[in-house]
Amino acid sequence: MSKRLTSKQFLWGNLVFQIMVGIVAGISLALVAPELAISLGLLGSLFVKALKAVAPILVFVLxxxxxxSQKSNDESRMKxxxxxxxxxxxxxxxxxxxxxxxFPTQLTLTQATISNVAPQGITEVLNNLLFNLVANPVTALMEANFIGILAWAIALGMALRTASDSTRIMVSDLAHGVSSIVRMVIRFAPIGIFGLVANTIATTGLSALLAYGELLSVLLGAMLFMALVVNPMIVWTQIRSNPxxxxxxxxRxxxxxAFFTxxxxxxxxxxxGLCKRLGLDEDTYSVSIPLGATINMAGAAITITVLTxxxxYTMGIDVDVPTALLLSVVAAVSACGASGVAGGSLLxxxxxxxxFGIPNEVAIQVVAVGFIIGVVQDSAETALNSSTDVLFTAAACLSSHEQEEIVAAVDAA
Structure with missing residues (x-):
């Protein structure tokens, strides 16, 4: 007997399916009624704003x-x-x-003004990280400075380990309460993503991307290769089974x-939420996921490297292998200092x-190119960054005594 999908089942059913419906609806609306699609972009802005508002306090309390609440004899998987x-x-x-x-790529550069100020050296990047680390906790929460939030949360957690059981239970209840609010916000993801897609397609279309098709191909190819080849190989070294x-x-x-937010x-x-459904150790993922949002930046490293x-190539500079390898290290370190917001890696x-001795005036024009293709580049970059946070956390948690539970959770989805 066939099963019919009721409205209640759709509203509270599979979130990924609902998001896909929102994507298709957003694209359709943008093509049929672009002015209305731009107006409904407000729904996407509200959704992203709500997520960004709740994320800092969620990270702090979790x-x-x-x-x-961590036991002194618990096995830590953070290393x-x-x-x-x-x-x-x-x-x-x-x-x-x-x-x-x-696939060497050359750019057609046009003068553009970038409002943000790019760091001028690796020392400045490290200085920014250090100052973010000791930022005022209230300011860190208000400005979504996740480095500072993590530092204060770890310090408070360490201090509370010697507190009474009732105090630690209260902090745990607070974390569960904030998590409940987050789950409510996430239920609106299909509507928010519908607004984001409709507004993006109606506003930018695809014409602005055609001129940079070759550059986008290299960027997206590198990100896909990481997601489908390199990351599975890394995970396999940890779990020794099909990753x-x-x-x-x-x-999925x-x-x-992440692609749309x-x-x-x-x-x-x-x-x-995904880590919880996978049955991962909460003591691990409650720290590793926020940490990954600040330092696990494979997509950002690809963006910095490819555009550089x-x-x-555009300046006619002959790039040798040793310099390219040095660029890999600098890009990886710099990516760890990229902010977890849209366009954070471009600066x-x-x-x-x-x-390579490229003048800053030229480099800023390259940044401008990055913003032009950012509707695709930044989305793919964030998707790789964010999904890898869960992937590597799960790989680290796949120890022998809980591997069967996590594998069962993956197969059940």
């Missing part, structure tokens, strides 16, 4: 609660997660260099929303261009 984050980001830079050698069911689940349930920070609640290499391109 990390503090996880550390406060392997950190190793995977750094390995993935560096691997992405190397992949981007290799593809840039295989693709886990890879595809992370892409994390990358889709274009913010690793805004996608933190989505990743938290394209700038070098680090002038820093990498400095390796």
């Amino acid at each position: 990390v503090a609660s996880a550390i406060a 392997p997660v950190l190793k995977l984050y750094l390995l993935g980001t560096l691997s992405a830079s190397v992949v981007a260099v290799a593809l840039s050698f295989m 693709y069911p886990l890879v595809f689940k992370c892409l 349930e994390s990358a889709v929303t 274009r913010s690793s920070a805004a996608n933190i609640p989505v990743n938290m 290499m394209a700038a070098a 680090l391109i002038p820093l990498a261009c400095g390796l």
Whole structure:
């Protein structure tokens, strides 16, 4: 007997299916009634604003609660997660260099004004990270400074480990309460993404991207290669079994929303929910997911590397292998300092261009090119960054005693 999909089942059913319906509806509306689609872009802006509003406080209370309630004899998996984050980001830079050698791309540069100020050296990037680390906690929450939020949450969690059981239970209840609010916000994802897609297609269309098709092909090719080849290989070294069911689940349930919100920070609640459904250790993912949104930036490393290499080719600079490998390291380190918001990696391109002696005036024009193709580039970059946070966290949690539970959770979805 066939089953009919009732309205209640649709409203509270599979979120990914609902998001796909929202995407199709948004594209259709943009093609049929572009003016109305632009007006309904308000729905997307409200959704992203709500996610960005709740993400900082969620990160703060979850990390503090996880550390406060952690048993002294608990096995910490943060060290392997950190190793995977750094390995993935560096691997992405190397992949981007290799593809840039295989498909050298030149740019048509036009003068443009960029309102933000790009960092002028790696020292400035590290200084910014250090100052963000000791920022005022209230200011960190207001400005969504996740480095500062993590630092204060870890410090508070460590201090609360010696508190009374009732105090730690209260902090845990607070974390669960904020998580409930996040789940309510996420239920509006299909409507929000409908608004985002409708507004984007109606406003920009695809004409602005055609002139940069070759550059986009290299960028997207590198990101796809990382997502479908390199990341599975890295995960396989940890779990010694077929990684693709886990890879595809992370892409489907994390990358889709990250692609449209274009913010690793805004996608933190989505990743938290996915980790919970996978049955991962909460003490691990409540720290690793927010941390990944700030330092696990494979997509950002690819963007910085590819655009810098394209700038070098445009200027007629002969790039040798040692310099390209040095660029990989600089791009990986710089990517860790990229902000978890839309376009956060582009302002680090002038820093990498400095390796080749490219003038800042030219580098800023390359940044402008990045903003032109950002409707696709930044979306794909964020999708890779954010989905990899869950992927590597799950890989680190796949120890022998809980592997069967996580595999069952992946297969059940």
